[in-house]
Amino acid sequence: GQQLNQSPQSMFIQEGEDVSMNCTSSSIFNTWLWYKQDPGEGPVLLIALYKAGELTSNGRLTAQFGITRKDSFLNISASIPSDVGIYFCAGRGEETSGSRLTFGEGTQLTVNP
Amino acid sequence: NAGVTQTPKFQVLKTGQSMTLQCAQDMNHNSMYWYRQDPGMGLRLIYYSASEGTTDKGEVPNGYNVSRLNKREFSLRLESAAPSQTSVYFCASSVGFSTNEKLFFGSGTQLSVL
Numbered sequence: 403g404q405q406l407n408q409s410p411q412s413m414f415i416q417e418g419e420d421v422s423m424n425c426t427s428s429s430i431f432n433t434w435l436w437y438k439q440d441p442g443e444g445p446v447l448l449i450a451l452y453k454a455g456e457l458t459s460n461g462r463l464t465a466q467f468g469i470t471r472k473d474s475f476l477n478i479s480a481s482i483p484s485d486v487g488i489y490f491c492a493g494r495g496e497e498t499s500g501s502r503l504t505f506g507e508g509t510q511l512t513v514n515p
Numbered sequence: 516n517a518g519v520t521q522t523p524k525f526q527v528l529k530t531g532q533s534m535t536l537q538c539a540q541d542m543n544h545n546s547m548y549w550y551r552q553d554p555g556m557g558l559r560l561i562y563y564s565a566s567e568g569t570t571d572k573g574e575v576p577n578g579y580n581v582s583r584l585n586k587r588e589f590s591l592r593l594e595s596a597a598p599s600q601t602s603v604y605f606c607a608s609s610v611g612f613s614t615n616e617k618l619f620f621g622s623g624t625q626l627s628v629l
Contacts, residue, residue, distance in 0.1 A: 411555070435616050444519070444605050444620025445558070490557060494616060502573065503616065505557035 408491050408506030416514050421478040423509045425491030433494040434467050434474035435503070440487045448489075449476070481513050517541050521606050521621035528596045528628045536591040536624050538606030546609045547589035548573075548618065549581060551602040558605065564589055565612040596628045 408425045415421060425434070433452055437445035449460050451467035451474060458465055462479045474491055491506040519540045528534055540547065548563040560573030564583040578600060580592045589608075593600060603625050607618040 406557070408557075433616050437618075443622050444607070445618075446620070447617055450616055492558075492616070502560055502563070503618070505559070507555055507557045 406491060406493060406504050406506040408509055410509060411507065412510040412512070414512045414514065415481055417481060417483060419481050421481055421485070421511060422475065423489060423491075424473060424475045425493070425506050426473045427493055427495070427504075428472075429495050430471045431474075431493035431495045432471070434465070435492040435494075436463075436465050436474070436476045437490040437492060437505075438487050439490065439508075445488075445490055478511075481511075483513050483515050486511060486513050519606055519608055519619050519621035521604075521624050523624060524622070525625050526627070528593075528626065530597060530628060532596050533592070533594050534596065535593075536604055536606070536626075537588070538590065538621060539588045540606075540608040540619070541587065542608060542610075542619065543586070544608035544610055544619070545586070546612045547583065548607040548609075549579070549589070549591045550605045550607060551575065552605060552623075553602050561591065561604075563612075596626075598628045600626065601628045602626060 405428045435450050436448045439445040449465040454471050456467040464477045466475045488508040490508045492503045522537045545566045549561040550558040552558050559575050562581040564570045567586045570581050582590045603623050605623050606621045
């Protein structure tokens with residue numbers, strides 16, 4: 403089956419710093435997504451990407467759909483304490499059975515005030 | 516605006532016990548899903564229901580059964596719980612299966628099987 407490798411697994415940063423995380427796939431995806439999970443809650447969709455090379459922003463968050471269609475990146479600028487949580491990438495590939503989503507393992511982000 | 520509601524929030528079972536996790540959505544969505552979340556493994560799809568009246572296996576269906584009771588409700592049943600089923604379970608819904616990238620999740624059920 404398809405696999406997503408998300409890195410880093412965890413990050414500890416100071417408030418105000420910028421953050422970058424990425425996700426790579428073993429096969430081509432036609433949709434890339436980034437979700438955030440707050441402690442004790444379910445994931446919430448942050449950004450959806452549908453075309454190779456697409457760059458989309460949502461406030462301080464910017465995500466890119468890689469040109470090769472096998473990777474995606476999420477950047478958070480000027481981090482604040484409420485950015486704490488687990489960030490998941492997810493993708494839907496051409497070969498995915500029934501167009502199911504595949505999720506990465508998550509990046510745990512900790513922001514120190 | 517309730518969105519996706521899951522019950523219970525926490526549950527402890529003994530090996531071999533059975534239980535049903537309940538899920539309801541009030542967004543008139545056609546598709547519903549059950550995921551499990553384990554440390555370092557992301558979210559894995561257990562079962563899904565693309566539309567009312569249909570259910571299909573996901574990535575990790577063994578040991579589970581589901582029922583799409585009506586358009587609003589999708590339950591997950593563990594017939595004989597095993598320690599390997601200790602996990603956090605999330606129910607989710609989407610408008611349709613073709614738009615399943617926009618998933619709306621419940622707040623999860625933390626299940627421990629002793």
